[in-house]
Amino acid sequence: MAQPSSPTGRKKRPSLADVANHAGVSQGAVSKVIRKAYGVSPTMQQRVQQSIEALGYRPRTGARSLRGQTFTIAISSEIPQIGNDFFTQVTNGAARRLTGSGYQLIIAPALAGEGDQHVLESLVDREVDGIIAISLDVSRTTLDRLAEYVPIVLIGRHDEPQNYDTVTNDDAAGVMLAMGHLLELGHKRIAHLTVKPTADLPGSRPPHAIRQETYETQMLKHGLHPHVLYADASEASAYDTARLLLDDQEPPTAIFAGNDTLAIGALRAAAERGLTARDVSIVGYDNIELAGHPLVSLTTVDQYGATTGEAAVDLLMERIAESRTEPRHVKLDPKLVVRGSSSEPGMSDKRYVEPGRFSPSPRLTQSR
Amino acid sequence: MAQPSSPTGRKKRPSLADVANHAGVSQGAVSKVIRKAYGVSPTMQQRVQQSIEALGYRPRTGARSLRGQTFTIAISSEIPQIGNDFFTQVTNGAARRLTGSGYQLIIAPALAGEGDQHVLESLVDREVDGIIAISLDVSRTTLDRLAEYVPIVLIGRHDEPQNYDTVTNDDAAGVMLAMGHLLELGHKRIAHLTVKPTADLPGSRPPHAIRQETYETQMLKHGLHPHVLYADASEASAYDTARLLLDDQEPPTAIFAGNDTLAIGALRAAAERGLTARDVSIVGYDNIELAGHPLVSLTTVDQYGATTGEAAVDLLMERIAESRTEPRHVKLDPKLVVRGSSSEPGMSDKRYVEPGRFSPSPRLTQSR
DNA sequence: GTCACATCGGAAATCCATTTCACTTGACCG
DNA sequence: CGGTCAAGTGAAATGGATTTCCGATGTGAC
Numbered sequence: 001m002a003q004p005s006s007p008t009g010r011k012k013r014p015s016l017a018d019v020a021n022h023a024g025v026s027q028g029a030v031s032k033v034i035r036k037a038y039g040v041s042p043t044m045q046q047r048v049q050q051s052i053e054a055l056g057y058r059p060r061t062g063a064r065s066l067r068g069q070t071f072t073i074a075i076s077s078e079i080p081q082i083g084n085d086f087f088t089q090v091t092n093g094a095a096r097r098l099t100g101s102g103y104q105l106i107i108a109p110a111l112a113g114e115g116d117q118h119v120l121e122s123l124v125d126r127e128v129d130g131i132i133a134i135s136l137d138v139s140r141t142t143l144d145r146l147a148e149y150v151p152i153v154l155i156g157r158h159d160e161p162q163n164y165d166t167v168t169n170d171d172a173a174g175v176m177l178a179m180g181h182l183l184e185l186g187h188k189r190i191a192h193l194t195v196k197p198t199a200d201l202p203g204s205r206p207p208h209a210i211r212q213e214t215y216e217t218q219m220l221k222h223g224l225h226p227h228v229l230y231a232d233a234s235e236a237s238a239y240d241t242a243r244l245l246l247d248d249q250e251p252p253t254a255i256f257a258g259n260d261t262l263a264i265g266a267l268r269a270a271a272e273r274g275l276t277a278r279d280v281s282i283v284g285y286d287n288i289e290l291a292g293h294p295l296v297s298l299t300t301v302d303q304y305g306a307t308t309g310e311a312a313v314d315l316l317m318e319r320i321a322e323s324r325t326e327p328r329h330v331k332l333d334p335k336l337v338v339r340g341s342s343s344e345p346g347m348s349d350k351r352y353v354e355p356g357r358f359s360p361s362p363r364l365t366q367s368r
Numbered sequence: 369m370a371q372p373s374s375p376t377g378r379k380k381r382p383s384l385a386d387v388a389n390h391a392g393v394s395q396g397a398v399s400k401v402i403r404k405a406y407g408v409s410p411t412m413q414q415r416v417q418q419s420i421e422a423l424g425y426r427p428r429t430g431a432r433s434l435r436g437q438t439f440t441i442a443i444s445s446e447i448p449q450i451g452n453d454f455f456t457q458v459t460n461g462a463a464r465r466l467t468g469s470g471y472q473l474i475i476a477p478a479l480a481g482e483g484d485q486h487v488l489e490s491l492v493d494r495e496v497d498g499i500i501a502i503s504l505d506v507s508r509t510t511l512d513r514l515a516e517y518v519p520i521v522l523i524g525r526h527d528e529p530q531n532y533d534t535v536t537n538d539d540a541a542g543v544m545l546a547m548g549h550l551l552e553l554g555h556k557r558i559a560h561l562t563v564k565p566t567a568d569l570p571g572s573r574p575p576h577a578i579r580q581e582t583y584e585t586q587m588l589k590h591g592l593h594p595h596v597l598y599a600d601a602s603e604a605s606a607y608d609t610a611r612l613l614l615d616d617q618e619p620p621t622a623i624f625a626g627n628d629t630l631a632i633g634a635l636r637a638a639a640e641r642g643l644t645a646r647d648v649s650i651v652g653y654d655n656i657e658l659a660g661h662p663l664v665s666l667t668t669v670d671q672y673g674a675t676t677g678e679a680a681v682d683l684l685m686e687r688i689a690e691s692r693t694e695p696r697h698v699k700l701d702p703k704l705v706v707r708g709s710s711s712e713p714g715m716s717d718k719r720y721v722e723p724g725r726f727s728p729s730p731r732l733t734q735s736r
Numbered sequence: 737g738t739c740a741c742a743t744c745g746g747a748a749a750t751c752c753a754t755t756t757c758a759c760t761t762g763a764c765c766g
Numbered sequence: 767c768g769g770t771c772a773a774g775t776g777a778a779a780t781g782g783a784t785t786t787c788c789g790a791t792g793t794g795a796c
Contacts, residue, residue, distance in 0.1 A: 011516040013492075016753055026776040031754055039774060061494045062433030063752035066781040070430070072494070074474075079460055092447055095479055104490045106442075107475035111463050122472045124381075126429045126440070148379040235661075264661070271662050293603075293632070294639050295663050383782055394746045399784055407744055431782035434751035 014055040023051035034059060065127045071103050073316060074123045075309075076116055077134040079109045085261070086286045087134055089305025090155060090312070094132060097313040103129070112234075117142055124149050130316035132309070139201045151319035153312040158205035160329050165315040167330045169303035171207050174334035175214035178256055178283050178301050181336055185344045187254040187281060188224055191245060192216075193238060193266055194258030196230040208258045211285065215256060227252065231262060238265025246273055246280065253280060253345040260284035260291050260300055267298065267341065278346030287337050297340035304332050382423040391419035402427060433495045439471050441684060442491045443677075444484055445502040447477045453629070454654045455502055457673025458523060458680070462500060465681040471497070480601075485510055492517050498684035500677070508571045519687035521680040526573035528697055533683040535698045537671035539575050542702035543582035546624055546651050546669050549704055553712045555622040555649065556592055559613060560584075561606060561634055562626030564598040576626045579653065583624060595620065599630060606633025614641060614648065621648060621713040628652035628659050628668055635664065635709065646714030655705050665708035672700050 016034075020027045025048060032040050033048040051057075061070050075094060077087045095105050108123055110116030117138050123131055124146055133143070134155045143152060144163050152164040159166065182190055192215045194208050212228060219226040231241040238261065245251060246269055257263035263284030270280050284291060287302035311330050318324050384402075388395045393416060400408050401416040419425075429438050443462060445455045463473050476491055478484030485506050491499055492514055501511070502523045511520060512531050520532040527534065550558055560583045562576050580596060587594040599609040606629065613619060614637055625631035631652030638648050652659060655670035679698050686692050 010518070013517055015751085027753075028755080028776060028778095029774085032775095035754085037754095041774065044774075058489065058493050060433070060752060062430040062438070063781095064754080065428070065430030066434075066752080067754045068781095070494075079456065079463065088447065091477065095447065095477055099479060099482070104487070104494075105477060107477060109459065109463055109473060109475060111467060114467070119472070121426065125426050126438075126472075149381055150378070235657075264663075268662055289603075290658065294636055295632075384784095385782075395783075396747080396785080397745060400745090403784080405784095409744065412745080428782060431751090432784075434753095434782080435784040436751090 013060070014057045016057070016059065019048065019051050019055055019057045022055055023048050069129050070127050072106060072126070072128045073098060073103050073130045073132065073313065074106050074108050074126075074128040075132040075134070076108045076110065076119050076123060078112050078114075078116065085288060086259070086303070086305045089288070090132070090134065090309035093306030093309025094313050095309075096306070097310040101317075120146055129320055132312045132316070136206050137198050137201070140203045151316050153315050155308060155312060156207045158207070158210055159203055160327070161203075162327055165312075165319070165328045165330070167308050167311045167315070167332070168207070169308070169332045169334045171210040171334075172214045174285060174301040174303060174336075175211050175256075176218065177334065177336040178285065178299075179215060179218040181299070181338065181342065182254045182256065182281060182283060183218075183222060185254075185281065185342065187345055189227070189250070189252040190219065190224070190254040190256055191227045191229060191252040192256050192258070193229050193231060193241060193245070193262050195233045195262070211258050231265070233261070235261050235265040235268070238262035239268045240265075242266035242269035243272075246270065246275070251280065254342070255280060255282050257282065257284045260286040260288045260298060263298055263300065263341075264290070264296065267296065276346075277341050277343040281342040281345070283342055291337075291339070294340075299339045299342040300337055302335045302337050304334070307332060381428070382425045384425070384427065387416065387419050387423055387425045390423055391416050437497050438495050440474060440494070440496045441466060441471050441498045441500065441681065442474050442476050442494075442496040443500040443502070444476045444478065444487050444491060446480050446482075446484065453656060454627070454671070454673045457656070458500070458502065458677035461674030461677025462681050463677075464674070465678040469685075488514055497688055500680045500684070504574050505566050505569070507569045519684050521683050523676060523680060524575045526575070526578060527571055528695070530695055533680075533687070533696045533698070535676050535679045535683070535700070536575070537676070537700045537702045539578040539702075540582045542653060542669040542671060542704075543579050543624075544586065545702065545704040546653065546667075547583060547586040549667070549706065549710065550622045550624065550649060550651060551586075551590060553622075553649065553710065555713055557595070557618070557620040558587065558592065558622045558624055559595045559597060559620040560624050560626070561597050561599060561609060561613070561630050563601045563630070579626050599633070601629070603629050603633040603636070606630040607636045608633075610634035610637035611640075614638065614643070619648065622710070623648060623650050625650065625652045628654040628656045628666060631666055631668065631709075632658070632664065635666065644714075645709050645711040649710040649713070651710055659705075659707070662708075667707045667710035668705055670703045670705050672702070675700060 016027050016030050020030045023030065025044065029040070029044055030048050033045055061072070064070060075091055091107060098105050108119045110119045115137050116135050120131065120133060120135070120138060128150060130151045132153050132155060140159060140161055143154065144161065146152060147164040154164060154166045156168055157166065158168050192212060194212050197209060216226040229241050229245060231237040238257065242255065242265060245255070255266050257266055263282050266282050270282065282298065284298050284300035285303070287300045290296055291298040291300050315328060315330070384395050384398050388398045391398065393412065397408070397412060398416050401413055429440070432438060443459055459475060466473050476487045478487045483505050484503050488499065488501060488503070488506060496518060498519045500521050500523060508527055508529060511522065512529065514520060515532040522532060522534045524536055525534065526536055560580060562580050565577060584594040597609050597613060599605040606625065610623065610633060623634050625634055631650050634650050638650065650666065652666050652668035653671070655668045658664055659666040659668050683696060683698070
């Protein structure tokens with residue numbers, strides 16, 4: 001299969017040679033005009049331009065790729081699940097930064113749970129000029145190897161590799177903000193809901209691991225018992241896990257989730273039980289667009305996804321234009337965004353609220 | 369600018385010629401092995417395979433593109449806004465259908481409001497083997513022209529073009545379901561919140577236009593006054609518009625939104641005012657993942673995004689493999705999903721609910 | 737032992753844009 | 767007015783995989 005007969009009946013696009021013929025000049029001249037290269041008289045420029053428009057000519061990227069660039073930047077990631085993921089923010093930032101640059105952004109999605117190493121390989125096959133990778137499950141070895149062929153920026157992981165750049169947010173600082181907030185409010189039993197650690201990749205420091213570490217450190221520092229729960233990286237799995245947690249003999253008064261998608265799953269479990277933020281405060285991480293919606297109103301840590309995307313593009317462009325070779329590692333400062341899903345812990349006797357009426361008590365949306 | 373010096377220092381990937389040398393055979397032979405083409409002895413197959421693995425060879429897509437295929441399917445759309453858009457469902461369906469086929473799916477995002485004609489052009493430049501377009505603002509003329517070079521499937525629009533295929537859902541039927549539901553519940557003042565119609569494209573029948581038409585027809589048929597409001601295609605704009613609507617002298621008892629993102633904006637405005645589904649019922653269209661979340665619980669019309677994506681891939685593969693030329697137009701049947709955001713209209717005196725406590729009254733999630 | 741035929745492998749042409757290099761202009765200077 | 771130099775142009779090589787075509791080899795039949 002995958003062996004289709006050559007598509008017959010399709011129209012042939014005009015080639016550079018066609019333009020050259022039409023204009024009565026050499027191919028080299030046409031090429032120069034297209035690339036706005038040096039050594040073209042205004043007359044020539046005009047003549048060629050006219051032929052290009054007359055024929056509707058556009059250079060084929062494939063042919064260009066043989067000799068150099070494809071003017072394509074790719075971003076690879078798993079397909080986002082619920083909500084407007086961190087990933088989408090990054091993509092938006094990257095796309096915005098690339099507008100008008102002549103580069104086309106493409107997204108190469110990996111199916112959830114499929115792993116995206118083969119997607120990265122396939123991008124290298126396509127000779128994109130740069131790759132922005134949001135990959136938790138690709139080994140440093142693989143990334144190192146691929147980085148020999150194309151500039152790569154890795155998002156999120158705190159590895160500090162030699163051959164490619166990274167953009168991260170200061171996850172430790174972010175967790176300190178979140179935990180500080182909950183501790184100040186007076187919470188003692190704070191659980192941490194995060195994703196199952198993936199297969200150990202030597203030297204890889206994924207964001208969730210750092211968040212968990214920092215959580216544990218903070219708990220111990222305040223003489224409290226860390227309580228970590230693992231879920232799959234989906235809202236549904238977080239929901240299931242949170243259900244078990246909330247039905248516990250002695251449920252926590254606060255849940256700090258490793259990211260907003262998980263937090264929203266926890267929120268669902270809480271809502272279903274008619275709990276309010278006084279019963280169980282929930283704090284996430286990412287500040288996805290949905291978190292700000294009043295129906296959700298999730299306290300969370302903003303890690304500036306769009307800025308991350310922009311920074312990644314800048315790093316790639318540096319490598320492409322100036323062929324920089326020393327790695328750069330950009331770290332952004334996160335910000336706490338306090339919303340309705342966190343409050344002081346209430347009295348310990350259960351306040352029952354009409355089912356389906358989880359609602360954030362104080363409706364403030366301040367940040368600090 | 370955009371004229372970077374050729375990236376120095378980058379490693380060269382092994383080429384087919386390198387493999388041929390290493391194995392001591394001709395390039396043609398290697399090519400055949402790679403493509404699993406006819407006329408290769410097991411010995412040859414093995415020998416070449418070994419060299420390929422030894423060198424870590426992978427064929428360059430760019431070079432392949434000169435002679436035929438790129439094994440790439442592209443899907444073009446504006447970057448999704450809030451929630452897990454219809455677009456994401458389509459993408460998921462398409463990606464799933466393509467797994468194991470040897471084809472790589474790429475997404476080419478257009479910046480919101482930028483129009484995606486130039487994105488489509490750029491995909492043709494990249495000689496992808498097929499394009500799935502979710503484009504509201506590209507003219508039929510343009511699509512017709514591009515379809516001469518590459519198979520295209522247009523999603524959503526009810527045009528019935530000659531040169532490319534379409535996958536749509538039966539929007540008229542969907543609206544009848546939604547309106548039937550509201551009318552049965554006893555609503556009389558039903559407003560329709562939809563997106564501003566884009567610049568007139570001759571012959572283009574975008575889904576929102578059809579939904580609006582059907583809404584109007586249904587209202588008139590029941591002796592009611594249609595009331596249509598326009599917003600930009602964003603949650604925020606829908607929120608703004610819904611606010612005005614709800615603060616009206618005589619607000620509607622139900623809002624039928626042109627899609628779920630708009631509905632969620634309306635929901636926000638309602639929530640903010642402490643209204644419940646009895647005060648104002650809200651019905652959307654798309655059944656995005658978020659609509660099923662109990663914090664949102666939106667009654668909506670499911671238009672089977674994933675199935676749409678799968679169908680689109682199938683149509684493309686047909687065109688690629690069998691070079692079918694007659695157009696096919698697939699129309700899927702939508703389904704009403706009743707959730708908490710719709711109920712019978714309540715008494716006309718305002719029931720005030722604690723601010724921030726919009727909550728869907730009956731928590732059923734049945735469908736029919 | 738010979739002929740017909742199928743199978744396999746190699747050489748070379750092809751796809752298209754870029755780039756090098758040698759060449760032709762024309763202008764300008766002394 | 768011959769010579770120098772810069773600017774502009776064209777021919778040809780290049781990059782990598784596919785495909786066609788032809789020749790070489792091997793198989794089986796008679």
